[in-house]
Amino acid sequence: MKSIANIIATGFIMIILMSGSPSARIRKPVDPVGFATRSWQMDSIMKRIERLQGMKMNEALDQGNIQKFMSWKMAISPHDDYTYVGWLYPAVLRNVKTGTVILLGVAHKAKKFNIENRMVFDSYDYWQGPYGPAKVSSLREAIMNKLPRSSYIVHDSLQMVEHSVEAIIPFLQYYNKKIEIVSILIPAMSYSTMKSLSSNLADALFSLSQFNDRDYQIGRDYSIIVSSDAVHYGCEDWGGSDYAFYGCDTAGYYKAVDHEFEIMRNCLLGQVTEMKAESFTRYTLQDTNYHSYKWTWCGRYSVPFGMLTLAQLENSMHSMSSSGTLIGYSTSISIKPIPVSDLKMGTTAKATIKHWVGYPGIGYR
Numbered sequence: 001m002k003s004i005a006n007i008i009a010t011g012f013i014m015i016i017l018m019s020g021s022p023s024a025r026i027r028k029p030v031d032p033v034g035f036a037t038r039s040w041q042m043d044s045i046m047k048r049i050e051r052l053q054g055m056k057m058n059e060a061l062d063q064g065n066i067q068k069f070m071s072w073k074m075a076i077s078p079h080d081d082y083t084y085v086g087w088l089y090p091a092v093l094r095n096v097k098t099g100t101v102i103l104l105g106v107a108h109k110a111k112k113f114n115i116e117n118r119m120v121f122d123s124y125d126y127w128q129g130p131y132g133p134a135k136v137s138s139l140r141e142a143i144m145n146k147l148p149r150s151s152y153i154v155h156d157s158l159q160m161v162e163h164s165v166e167a168i169i170p171f172l173q174y175y176n177k178k179i180e181i182v183s184i185l186i187p188a189m190s191y192s193t194m195k196s197l198s199s200n201l202a203d204a205l206f207s208l209s210q211f212n213d214r215d216y217q218i219g220r221d222y223s224i225i226v227s228s229d230a231v232h233y234g235c236e237d238w239g240g241s242d243y244a245f246y247g248c249d250t251a252g253y254y255k256a257v258d259h260e261f262e263i264m265r266n267c268l269l270g271q272v273t274e275m276k277a278e279s280f281t282r283y284t285l286q287d288t289n290y291h292s293y294k295w296t297w298c299g300r301y302s303v304p305f306g307m308l309t310l311a312q313l314e315n316s317m318h319s320m321s322s323s324g325t326l327i328g329y330s331t332s333i334s335i336k337p338i339p340v341s342d343l344k345m346g347t348t349a350k351a352t353i354k355h356w357v358g359y360p361g362i363g364y365r
Helices: 004-017 039-062 088-093 140-148 156-161 169-175 191-213 250-268 273-285 302-317
Strands: 076-077 102-106 120-122 126-127 133-138 151-153 180-187 222-227 233-236 289-295 323-331 355-364
Touching: 039 088, 039 140, 039 169, 039 323, 076 088, 076 302, 076 323, 088 169, 088 323, 088 355, 102 250, 102 355, 120 156, 133 169, 133 250, 156 180, 191 273, 250 273, 250 323, 250 355, 273 302, 302 323
Parallel strands: 076 222, 102 180, 102 222, 120 151, 133 180
Antiparallel strands: 076 355, 120 180, 126 133, 233 355, 323 355
């Protein structure tokens, strides 16, 4: 049996070999409870999803006519605990076929750092995943070099405490061990600022047609994943806030879910347009104060920002607009959780009729 010292030394050497440099800066996971941080955990999660929820996943994919060969240009994926989200993660992320993924994350703690109205990048070389460090693509620097300096900030401290990006990386790695990423957090901003900054990002992406001396295209060379849970609902344990808009009972639950489908149907499905992105903000943000919720959808900034970026990029390319397909929707109380306690994982919040979260899964092609 190897000694602990030998195991630690071997692990350190492996990180150096995988990252290519002993001085490489690796962003470590912040949530080892809700998400998988080891390969054996991730392998077990996938086997359990297939065994316990595979039929549900296949039914949803068949209903949406979503084939394995399809490649998303953009997708919206949840980022809550694996035990709750379950099948919806692989249902969304199995169709990410590109080697590079731009992750538009929520900036849950941006207020703590007094950050808003700018895109937030990091300066890490790798993000630690269950299958080893995931490389940060050189696309990050190429994008930043094309952006107005006032449109973004590099802020590792905010990126370090944000869980919405790291939730998705293990599933991306499961399907592609060589996946490269770019993390961009989207903090609070008005719709007008959102439209301006997303235009900057779309212009930067459009200018990458000669990136690395070749034609670099969305859907083939890179894709965009928008990280977003849906509504946060209930009357308990929301930091003193009451988010039970339709009541804190079973009847209120079903009314809330109906409202979720109304938002997705009117704003997120079908042809991607700027009008739909703006409509989404009218559903989720107060008209006179963009900092305040109208409907407590987690990605109230990341979702419309992603839609605007895609719409403006495709307009510049003079290509047909992408169309959004519903992959699935669930909540933290709609299906039986995947068992994870024996995997040294758990939950980061409760799931009851008085405290639950919605999960959207939407693909664009």
